[in-house]
Each structure stands twice: as C-alpha cells, then as structure tokens.
Amino acid sequence: VSFTDVKQKEKKEKAAVAARLKGSRSAAADIRVDIYNGGAAAGSAQETLNWLQNDEGVLKSSQLGNAGETLSKTTLEYSPDQADQARKLADLMGLSASAMKPGKSEKNSQGLPAIVLTLGKDFKGAGVSMTTPTKAPDVEKSTADKSVCAS
Numbered sequence: 001v002s003f004t005d006v007k008q009k010e011k012k013e014k015a016a017v018a019a020r021l022k023g024s025r026s027a028a029a030d031i032r033v034d035i036y037n038g039g040a041a042a043g044s045a046q047e048t049l050n051w052l053q054n055d056e057g058v059l060k061s062s063q064l065g066n067a068g069e070t071l072s073k074t075t076l077e078y079s080p081d082q083a084d085q086a087r088k089l090a091d092l093m094g095l096s097a098s099a100m101k102p103g104k105s106e107k108n109s110q111g112l113p114a115i116v117l118t119l120g121k122d123f124k125g126a127g128v129s130m131t132t133p134t135k136a137p138d139v140e141k142s143t144a145d146k147s148v149c150a151s
Helices: 003-019 044-054 080-093
Strands: 032-037 060-066 075-078 100-102 113-119
Touching: 032 044, 032 080, 044 060, 044 113, 075 080, 080 100, 080 113
Parallel strands: 032 060, 032 113, 075 100
Antiparallel strands: 075 113
C-alpha cells in the first residue's frame, strides 16, 4: 500500500464523516433522544435534558442516568432513518461530525426508536458548543522587552 493510497483513504473517510452533517434537519419537537452521562460532570445529563426541553423544544427527551462506560468524547448514536433528527440535535449541541455514530439507536420507554446521546468527558455544559471555535479569542499580547504596569 503506497503513501498516496493511505492518504486517499484518509481523505475519503474524512469526507464520509463530514457528510454526516449534510442533509435535512427535522424540527426540534420531532427529536426523540435518550441522554446518558458517560463521563461528564455529575448532573450533566439532567442539565442537558432541562435545557433541551425548556430552551430548545426537544420535548421527547429522557435522561437515563449513567452510561455503562466512560467516554472521553460525547457521542450521538442513531439509526439511518433518524439522520435528520441527529443532524438537528448535533446543531443544537454544537457537535462535530465525528461525534455522530450512524448505525443503531435504542428503544425508549414507550418502545419507540430513540437517538442515544452520551455525554463524555469533553462535555462543557448544556448549551455550550462542543466544537472548538474557528477563531482564537483576541488576547492582548505583552512582550518581555516592554514594561507594563498594572493599573
């Protein structure tokens, strides 16, 4: 396998991941999601549930406590027919395409298919985007050759 073959494969994989965010979005009210805490601060799943229901209109959401495992990154698992719901939820949560895990979902307490949102150690709080800012914040720079007095 040549270096260019490996690079081409990586490029295709990145494009496939990025494509997860492309397409239609459902209304927030149509999203059915089960929220688990998989390593975020205690109370994060409940905080997220409250925020999604009260601020974002995701009324078909449930908080199901701790996940079975600790995750370093937040994930969003969904079945192919829930992709429009998953894209909308990713937008609301500020999730990157790499957080989206197509393939499976679970049945909620009413036996209906639900997206699974597992909050990982990278979770910053309900309503806080999970993607890094595209522009660094403006910070006043000081250099060692200038003396600066605090006022």
